[in-house]
Amino acid sequence: MPLPFLTADRAFDEVTDDLPLPFDxxxxxxxxxxxxxxxVAMAALLLLLASYVLFAAVIIAVAGTLGAGAVCFGVALLIIGCALRLLRVGAWVSTYGLRQVRFFSTRTAPWAQVVETRTVQQPVRWLGLPRTVQGQALVLVRRDRPGDEPTPMLTTHSADFLGRPAAFDRAADGIEVWADEYRHA
Incomplete structure (x- = not known):
């Protein structure tokens, strides 16, 4: 089964001047x-919990309480869905625009509405919790919301980049390349 998210870093490591966006x-x-x-660790822990709940659902169903087994099976499916959604959270790009996927919502900014993407020093949330620390954020300034605060797309202290500053720089540079390529197109 191909896992396209595993090739993202390798593709950006091989960027040359001829091909700024390494995707076909x-x-x-x-x-x-x-x-x-x-x-990935949080999703793995959720999937581990789901396996225990599925095992409990089988035991409950075999013991004769099919309704309770079905409820346990439903809870396991909910946990699996949460793990999969957690893996999809992040910034996504295409020729259509820039998409920010959060756990409960998804926002898409068409490239025509993007004024600027830039990396700034600012207080950022640590692992999405209310606690803030000083870090870097890739912010998005939109044309259709001129008075709003710039939207942080990526931060150095998110679940994707905590302890990986080089990966944050590479991802921010990649998104800025996409923005430069398609913002004026």
Whole structure:
């Protein structure tokens, strides 16, 4: 089974001046970086929990309580869905625009609405929790929201980049290349 998110870093490592965006099919939504170890570890723990709940559902169903077994099976499916959604969280790019996928929402900014993408020093949330620390963020300034604060797309202290500053720089540079390529097109 191909796992396209595993090739994202390798593709950006091989960037040359001839080919600033190393993907053949640019119309597909793709994440220009690999999911970070914190995100993958949380998803793995959720999948481990789901396996225990599925095992409990089988035991409950075999014991004769099919309704309770079905409820446990539903809970396991909910946990699996949460793990998969957690792996999809992040910034995605295509020729259509820049998409920010969060756990409960998804926002897409067409390239025509993007004024600027830049990396700034600012207080950022640590692993998405309310606690803030000083870090870097890739912010998006949109044309259709001139008075709003710039939207942080990536931060150095998110689940993808905590402890990986080089990966953050590479991902931010990649998104900025996409923005420069398609913002004026």
């Amino acid at each position: 099919d640019r119309d597909r939504w793709r994440r220009p970086y690999r999911p970070g170890p914190w995100r």
